Amino acid sequence: MDFFFLVVVKRTTDQSRLNYEEQNQHKICVQFSNETELIEETFLINIQDINESPYNLQCSNHTGFCTVFDDDFNQTFKFEIKTINHYENGTYFEILCTDNGQPPLSVSTWIKVLPDNMTLMFVPVLSLIIPVNDNNNTIDKQTRDNIVISYSNDGDKTERQRRQANSPPQNIYFNILHLTIPENARDYEIANVYVTDEDNDNYVCTVHTYDAPEDSQPFDIVNGILRTSLIVQDGLYNINYEKIPVYNITVTCTDPIHQYTIRKHFTIDVIDINEPPIQLILVPDTLPENSPMDYVIGRFYASDPDLPVDNQTFEYSIAMNPNGMFRIDNDQLILKRTNDVEMCISQPDLCPHDYEQITSLLIRINIKDNGQPSVSQKFWIQIRITDENDPPVNLQLNQNFIRENSPIGTLIGSFSAEDQDLYQTHTYTLVNQSPLLNNGFLFVIEDNNLRLLQSPDYELDSFYIITVQCTDNGTPPASITSDFLIEIIDVDELPDTYIFIPNPDGIISDDIINDLMNGRQTPRTIFLPQSTYSLPSLG
Known part of the structure; x- marks a missing residue:
């Protein structure tokens, strides 16, 4: 009788490579059939474990960390460091990692000499960080040789399975619901940052602010705390509500072991604070030297960071008024006294704004805004005295x-x-x-x-x-x-007409009186005593 065999093998895994650490037993189903019957039988095939080489050995010159992976359970490792080359510009080492399997298998890599301030650390499998110290070899610093680091898996999963089973992070959050920072803050801690992770892995977090230049990032995350950066603490960048009332940030957290990264966007609200005025000018700022009393010199204009957002108003007062020369009416500076020009030369103090004595004056103005709470600031204002033609x-x-x-x-x-x-x-x-x-x-x-x-x-x-x-x-x-x-x-003068009167007490004749009245004699008659004048022409 002729028999016909049909054998069908059914695998319970999709893996094309047999891996003891992933599955140490496979179940197969064998069917036998002829023309009249079908026989099916199940068999178990046990996978024999063999020692597998460690892999992916990596060492960093920058961090001093070495990592290695091995899929075999309960392995211990031996690390060796050997000098492989000496060069004028440095020394190179071969780092060899050997497991304790049968037969022992190894993996190696190369690294430059480490800086003196760095400690080499080996991290097998799950990146367990183990410090290594060795005093046997000294090249430029202590090297490490014949180092045995024991590490055991838990025995129920392979490392590949363990990595595959590690959960990614689920969320980034802060310990406060709303992130805020006061305006003009310098050294300020905003909030603590946390990552939700079922495996409680460690994360390194950074922050990027979209509203600030790359070289002037105002925020940083230090030891898990979102805070102002050094550039803000040093006063090179200012948190200014009037310019940026809300900052848009992205927080990025990375698991350096499992290479997971999570990002999340947040906003930081800037709390507005009433700020004092930062500048005060007088326009115009000149005073002609001979200006009269009540002369309007100019108008004050203030610069305030809260303008024009808060539409603030200002109150001006004179904190230092030389010689009581000025007064303020609203926002105008007015001259209270004039120069006594007549006295400027002899008494200069009476001419306090005389160009020939002084070309400028300083007054100190106090300005107070109407913010809540109101704040004030004092400014020096220079008034330039201009020359005028002074009268004689x-x-x-x-x-x-x-x-x-x-x-x-x-x-x-x-x-x-x-x-x-x-x-x-x-x-x-x-x-x-x-x-x-x-x-x-x-x-x-x-x-x-x-x-x-x-x-x-x-x-x-x-x-x-x-x-x-x-x-x-x-x-x-x-x-x-x-x-x-x-x-x-007055000077003594000779008379114009002489009338000799021998006796002044006598009566003047009518002829003399008529001659005087008719203009035949000079209008002025001088009576001379007989002994006073003696003129030949009069006898």
Whole structure:
């Protein structure tokens, strides 16, 4: 009889490679059939464990960590360090990792010499960090040789399964619901950052702020605390509500062992704080030296970080007012006193804003805003004194009398005046004379000299009042006007008509009286005693 066999093998795993650590037994089903019957039988195939080499040995020159993986259970490892090359620019080492399986198997890698301040640490399988110290070899620093680190798996899972079973992180959260930071904060801790992970793995977290330049990141995560960065603490970056009221950040947390990374976006609200004004200017800031009282110098303009967000208003007051010169009306600076120009030369204290004495003044202004709570700040304001043409002062005449009958052109006196403006010339003008003569002025001014234009007569007028104006050559010209009394000095004169009267007590004849009345005699008659004059013409 002919038999026909059909064998069908069913595997319970999809793996194409037999791996004792993943599955140490396989179940197969064998079917036998002929034309009349079908026989099916199940068999167990046991996988024999063999020692497998450790793999993926990696060492870092930067961190000093070495990691290695091995799929076999309950293995211990021996690490050896050997010098493989000496170069002028450094030393290289071979790091060899050997397990204790049968037969022992190894894996190796290469590394440069470590910095003196770094400790080499070996991390087998689950990245268990074990410090290694060895005093046997010294090249540039202590090297490590014949190091045996024991590590045991738990026996129920392979390391590959263990890695596959490690859960990724589920969430990033902070210990407070709303992240806030006060405006202008420097050294400030905002919140603690946490990662939700079923395996309680350790994470390294960083933060990135989208609202700030890459080289001026205002926040950092240090030891699990979200806080201001060093650039903020050093005052190189300012948390400013008026510029950025809300920061958008991304927190990234990484599991360095299992290479899991999680990111989450958050916002940090900046708490607005009323800030004092930061600048105060006066426009314009000039004061002409001879300005009158109540002259408006300029208007104050303040700069405040809270403008224009809060639409603040300001109150101004004078904290230091030199010589009590100024007052403030709303936001205007006003002059309270004027220069006494007549006294600027002799008493400078009476001219506090005289350009010839001082070219600028400093006042201190206190400005207070209406924020909550209100804050104030003081500022120095410089007021520039501008030069003006000062008028002449102290117009004087060095002599104010003249003898009667002096000839035309006689010098009476010279005028002089004082002027704060150096190197100016002055012009003197006769403006008025009282009383006036029928034929005009009695006097004339040549340069700064007062001279006779006509011969004076004491008996006609014993004094005259003249008005003189002194004008400088400034721009625009300025002048001073003063009155002067010119005294005519009487002198003895011979009489114009002589009438000899032998007896002054006698009665004057009617003929003499008629001659005087009819103008045949000079209007002035001088009575001379007989013993006073003796003129041959009168006998």
